[in-house]
Amino acid sequence: MGRSSKDKRDIYYRLAKEEGWRARSAFKLLQLDEEFCLFKGVQRAVDLCAAPGSWSQVLSRKLKKDDEKGTDVKIVAVDLQAMAPLPGVTQIQGDITKLSTAHEIIRHFEGHPADLVVCDGAPDVTGLHDVDEYIQAQLLLAALNITTHVLKTGGTFVAKIFRGKDITLLYSQLKIFFPSVTCAKPRSSRNSSIEAFVVCQGYSPPEGYVPNMSNPLLDHSYDVDFNQLEGPNRVIVPFLACGDLSAYDSDMTYPLQLDPNKAYQYLPPTQPPISPPYQQACHLRKNNLLSKEGLTSSCADEPKPSTKP
Numbered sequence: 001m002g003r004s005s006k007d008k009r010d011i012y013y014r015l016a017k018e019e020g021w022r023a024r025s026a027f028k029l030l031q032l033d034e035e036f037c038l039f040k041g042v043q044r045a046v047d048l049c050a051a052p053g054s055w056s057q058v059l060s061r062k063l064k065k066d067d068e069k070g071t072d073v074k075i076v077a078v079d080l081q082a083m084a085p086l087p088g089v090t091q092i093q094g095d096i097t098k099l100s101t102a103h104e105i106i107r108h109f110e111g112h113p114a115d116l117v118v119c120d121g122a123p124d125v126t127g128l129h130d131v132d133e134y135i136q137a138q139l140l141l142a143a144l145n146i147t148t149h150v151l152k153t154g155g156t157f158v159a160k161i162f163r164g165k166d167i168t169l170l171y172s173q174l175k176i177f178f179p180s181v182t183c184a185k186p187r188s189s190r191n192s193s194i195e196a197f198v199v200c201q202g203y204s205p206p207e208g209y210v211p212n213m214s215n216p217l218l219d220h221s222y223d224v225d226f227n228q229l230e231g232p233n234r235v236i237v238p239f240l241a242c243g244d245l246s247a248y249d250s251d252m253t254y255p256l257q258l259d260p261n262k263a264y265q266y267l268p269p270t271q272p273p274i275s276p277p278y279q280q281a282c283h284l285r286k287n288n289l290l291s292k293e294g295l296t297s298s299c300a301d302e303p304k305p306s307t308k309p
Ligand code: SAM
Pocket: 022, 023, 025, 026, 048, 049, 050, 051, 052, 053, 054, 055, 056, 078, 079, 080, 081, 094, 095, 096, 097, 120, 121, 122, 123, 139
């Protein structure tokens, strides 16, 4: 496969490079904003699970544009992985499941709460759908927990979800904290993927709620089968496709020459990963060290490549 094949297969991958976004996910946040005006009046924003940083880029470009002096806007990006620096974005290399990360965010905002928290978090996908959905749901709960520490009353929380069979449980939990919860599917998110985004507006925790980092599912304090929720406990969340309907369809293949007057030109990624998990495997392959023999004879001191795909 040539370098242009991904450009051909994935129009948003290609547009991301043309417009200087670090990842195609930038379009998801842009299309969510088109529908929900997420950035209106936002001065403090948190990007959870931010690497390589395309959502932080969107926040920075959009919020700084609306802030005339560009000085009052504060953006904090958190990820387990290191991220190449972005002007105007404070980075925390940390875990969103940790209370210390919440404290660090608040410190950056000098004690003020955030207007907007976004989370595009995803664990490493195993390919086992049930496991992936479960882990994604755990990550979303972690994101919700940390959000309850840092978000202002009335604020907005946007997070990636996998719409699996237990999604009703997540909706129910979100509805405890937000009067308005919508499930949105941007045009740039493939139809073939169960990925979608919850847009939760008007943060209003139950009276007396004390933010904490506990996780009812992991703590085993729930023994209810949430698929059997009935009546008012079964929450129906509106589902919305968003992004201009004339926007590119992420499941379509487009010709490489979109503009007949311009020749196709391959562009390298805007920001190559700085320490990708596959780096060592590439190194071993390049140096012909992937065979067992090679590993035992000349590569004994190299850590073994991860077995993850
Ligand atoms: N929104 C990003 C962008 O536009 O560039 C892409 C995010 S990527 C799909 C998912 C990220 O979630 C990964 O960088 C991963 O390191 C991060 N992540 C997963 N679990 C995390 C955790 N517990 N704490 C912090 N980051 C986490």
